[in-house]
Amino acid sequence: MPSKPIKKTIGVMTSGGDAQGMNAAIRAAVRGALIRECDVYAIYEGYTGMVDNLIKPVQWESVSSIMQHGGTAIGTARCQRFRQFSGRLRAAENLLKYGIDNLIVIGGDGSLSGADVFAQEWPQIIDELFKQGKISALKRKRHPELRIVGIVGSIDNDMANTDMTLGADSALHRITGAIDALSSTAHSHQRVFVVEVMGRNCGYLASMSAIATGASYAFIPESPPPDNWGQTLCRQLRTARKAGRRDSIIIVAEGATDRRGNPISSSRVKEVLDQNMGMESRLTILGHVQRGGAPSAFDRYLGTASGVAAVSELLKNDGESRIIVMKDNRIKAVSLRETVAKTHAVAEAVKNCDFKQAMALRGSGIMNSVLETLSLPGAPGRGCAGKQRTLALITCGWPAPGMNNALRTAVRLGLAQGCRMLGIKQGAEGLINNDVHEFGWMDVEEWVASGGSKLGANRTIPNEEEFKTVAATVKKHKIDGLLMIGGWTAYIIAERIDRMGEIYPELDIPVVCVPASINNNLPGSELAIGADTALNTIVEAVDKIKNSADTSRRVFMVEVMGRYCGYLALMSGLATGAEYIYLHEQGIDLKLLQEQLKKLTRGFKKEGRDIGLLIRNEKASEAYTMDFIAQLFDAESGGLFDVRKTILGPMQQGGDPTPFDRIQGTRLAYDGMLQLFEKLKSGDKTSAFIGFCGSKSSVYPMRELGSMVSRTHQRPSGQWWESLVNIATGLAIKPNI
Numbered sequence: 001m002p003s004k005p006i007k008k009t010i011g012v013m014t015s016g017g018d019a020q021g022m023n024a025a026i027r028a029a030v031r032g033a034l035i036r037e038c039d040v041y042a043i044y045e046g047y048t049g050m051v052d053n054l055i056k057p058v059q060w061e062s063v064s065s066i067m068q069h070g071g072t073a074i075g076t077a078r079c080q081r082f083r084q085f086s087g088r089l090r091a092a093e094n095l096l097k098y099g100i101d102n103l104i105v106i107g108g109d110g111s112l113s114g115a116d117v118f119a120q121e122w123p124q125i126i127d128e129l130f131k132q133g134k135i136s137a138l139k140r141k142r143h144p145e146l147r148i149v150g151i152v153g154s155i156d157n158d159m160a161n162t163d164m165t166l167g168a169d170s171a172l173h174r175i176t177g178a179i180d181a182l183s184s185t186a187h188s189h190q191r192v193f194v195v196e197v198m199g200r201n202c203g204y205l206a207s208m209s210a211i212a213t214g215a216s217y218a219f220i221p222e223s224p225p226p227d228n229w230g231q232t233l234c235r236q237l238r239t240a241r242k243a244g245r246r247d248s249i250i251i252v253a254e255g256a257t258d259r260r261g262n263p264i265s266s267s268r269v270k271e272v273l274d275q276n277m278g279m280e281s282r283l284t285i286l287g288h289v290q291r292g293g294a295p296s297a298f299d300r301y302l303g304t305a306s307g308v309a310a311v312s313e314l315l316k317n318d319g320e321s322r323i324i325v326m327k328d329n330r331i332k333a334v335s336l337r338e339t340v341a342k343t344h345a346v347a348e349a350v351k352n353c354d355f356k357q358a359m360a361l362r363g364s365g366i367m368n369s370v371l372e373t374l375s376l377p378g379a380p381g382r383g384c385a386g387k388q389r390t391l392a393l394i395t396c397g398w399p400a401p402g403m404n405n406a407l408r409t410a411v412r413l414g415l416a417q418g419c420r421m422l423g424i425k426q427g428a429e430g431l432i433n434n435d436v437h438e439f440g441w442m443d444v445e446e447w448v449a450s451g452g453s454k455l456g457a458n459r460t461i462p463n464e465e466e467f468k469t470v471a472a473t474v475k476k477h478k479i480d481g482l483l484m485i486g487g488w489t490a491y492i493i494a495e496r497i498d499r500m501g502e503i504y505p506e507l508d509i510p511v512v513c514v515p516a517s518i519n520n521n522l523p524g525s526e527l528a529i530g531a532d533t534a535l536n537t538i539v540e541a542v543d544k545i546k547n548s549a550d551t552s553r554r555v556f557m558v559e560v561m562g563r564y565c566g567y568l569a570l571m572s573g574l575a576t577g578a579e580y581i582y583l584h585e586q587g588i589d590l591k592l593l594q595e596q597l598k599k600l601t602r603g604f605k606k607e608g609r610d611i612g613l614l615i616r617n618e619k620a621s622e623a624y625t626m627d628f629i630a631q632l633f634d635a636e637s638g639g640l641f642d643v644r645k646t647i648l649g650p651m652q653q654g655g656d657p658t659p660f661d662r663i664q665g666t667r668l669a670y671d672g673m674l675q676l677f678e679k680l681k682s683g684d685k686t687s688a689f690i691g692f693c694g695s696k697s698s699v700y701p702m703r704e705l706g707s708m709v710s711r712t713h714q715r716p717s718g719q720w721w722e723s724l725v726n727i728a729t730g731l732a733i734k735p736n737i
């Protein structure tokens, strides 16, 4: 008879600098391990807790209500003793007291390097412990190796092999919020502000926050400025001031240097500006604020998905230490050793002033050159080859936060290529009614941070008759190509224009659609502009709703937008710990509701639960409405809890765009314009839609739209996030363990 596998014993710890999203990772790792019937221990205060035996068993409830908080619920520290063999010896002795030989380490580059050293040394350590009589021969035999899975918690986003580390998105929220606030005072007084952000070897926070705030310049470690940076910068600022820019923000990463590796500190930048600009600039060092505050929706998702993946990886039992990363919008496990080595190689390249190598290893060149163009004080006057082209921009469908940054990017990239740039007002109505305006460089200067669409957007789709006047507008303004930024309505209009080219020769022009919809229901792109802002709005609202239930036993039912696409419902449910999430994609039936009710009441009756959360997509089911489910649960709970309903409504469409949506607006508009330029160059007049699948940009002919979507439900045929449902609710409802 095969022997029963020995139960795994897993230790979970956070170490080094704290980062938002660590709590989501702890919760997911602990609950994920408990579901898989492991024994789980929390190691408090990082490696200090390992050396000093601050190790305690954790249960399901130990990690309740932590996900929405910044920092780490189990503490973190920097521990010099762990850097010595003697410290690691004590750490191992303590771990073995509990039988822990599997570790989930949530931390930065340093913590994971330490973990790597520990895992490599383990055989030598247990031999030594045996020799010293600290462990028995049986114990040595039972724990021949230490398996480690790392989760990268670092606001700097400085780890190799991953597109995002835990905390980087939330830090960008803090930075963007602060710079938005500084911009309004700088604008009033026509001031220059120098803002220092974190990033020792990595310019991610500096360059992304520069894109997200429309900053005038960013100093980053991987790409130092030319030697005469002081003169160039001051000249640029003066020209911009003359052109009408009232506020100038200069962002400096804390590790910025010149080409010889001498630090360019934020105070040095201020000094240079003050000496040369004839006015006093202001310096703000954001410091630890960047680490603080509630984690963004993305960091909660990243932490949760990484925690679950870390447990699966440990249970695979193949011995090699791994690290959980996000690559191309998917969670993966890669070699811990190789990732740590590659991360050190970037730091080394920066230290050795090999900036070409540093940029190549980071792979972030394109966005930096886009930023360079966008921050110029006027069109560089490169001019495109051949005759001047006229490109028009239009926003269609419901406004989505981030559209304005997409418009700003498109206008400036077009002007930089020597194109005439037009804006069509009020969506298709502007095409029908000839409501068209020409843009200059400074017209879009302050469009970065505002929600909605400065052009106006609506859901009008021209009918057959109206296409005649649409064609007349295109002819009148000699429009050579159209960039459509919007949702489902934009795609339908673009599809029709593509066909109408056969009837009206004026409409035989390329149209490129850029996905922008809070519903995130567009084909060819995993994330549309606007969805991240809506998601964060929902998550913040639900946090508040949950908070209001201090006194009574209550189940909240929250209805969110999305039309027939469950993205917002699922991701907000995952990020707020909802017990049940109702999606149109999955459907609802009575049997399901009965089962859910049974589990909910058991939670309230037997497990001390005093709050429940249900998230429902607005179109989840025609029959099982919000009212129906709420009344059913309320009536059948036998007085154990009452059910409160909230429809979040239009607030989900409003608000300032999140940094991600601003960056996504820039990225997608850049790609859309690139497509238009290529089409104009090659004479290709077919229409297309673009998007990002993972971090790869893709382009699809408009004629493929039909094969990629369900027209009835206005959503893509396959949606990448649907498999996350089980993770979301699996971690919220305690199984019978």
Ligand code: ADP
Pocket (backbone or CB within 6 Å): 015, 016, 017, 018, 047, 077, 078, 079, 080, 082, 083, 084, 107, 108, 109, 110, 111, 112, 113, 114, 115, 117
């Ligand atoms: P972060 O993990 O945020 O990069 P640190 O670099 O300060 O933070 O590392 C956190 C802790 O990880 C250190 O205090 C130390 O205990 C441990 N550590 C880091 N590097 C090593 C190493 N090479 N060997 C052993 N332990 C290390």
